Amino acid sequence: MPQLEVYCTVSNCHFWAEGEHCTALRILITTDDVGDRYPEVVDASSARDLVRQHGHTKVEACAETCCKTFTPRGGPEPAGSPKKREAAARHLKTVF
Numbered sequence: 001m002p003q004l005e006v007y008c009t010v011s012n013c014h015f016w017a018e019g020e021h022c023t024a025l026r027i028l029i030t031t032d033d034v035g036d037r038y039p040e041v042v043d044a045s046s047a048r049d050l051v052r053q054h055g056h057t058k059v060e061a062c063a064e065t066c067c068k069t070f071t072p073r074g075g076p077e078p079a080g081s082p083k084k085r086e087a088a089a090r091h092l093k094t095v096f
């Protein structure tokens, strides 16, 4: 797996750091449409379940994509935490 540096300008995200760095270990990028359908607990650990449901999604422009890992700084639980992963699994079970 290639190592990737992610630069981001969303400074109120829990994972944002000085220098416009994203410090998350993994992030989920998806279409705005898919992003809108699921709560914030659905994140990178749910990628395969999302593909099973929606297939691989395509867009025409970057403006149609979003970072599903965004978590407001100072919010209750950062995305990807064990608690959030359990909540995502429960949510996806009710959808499938």
Ligand code: SF4
Binding pocket: 006, 007, 008, 009, 010, 013, 014, 015, 016, 017, 021, 022, 023, 024, 027, 067, 068, 069, 070, 071
């Ligand atoms: S998780 Fe997404 S929104 Fe948050 S810093 Fe990383 S790339 Fe930016």
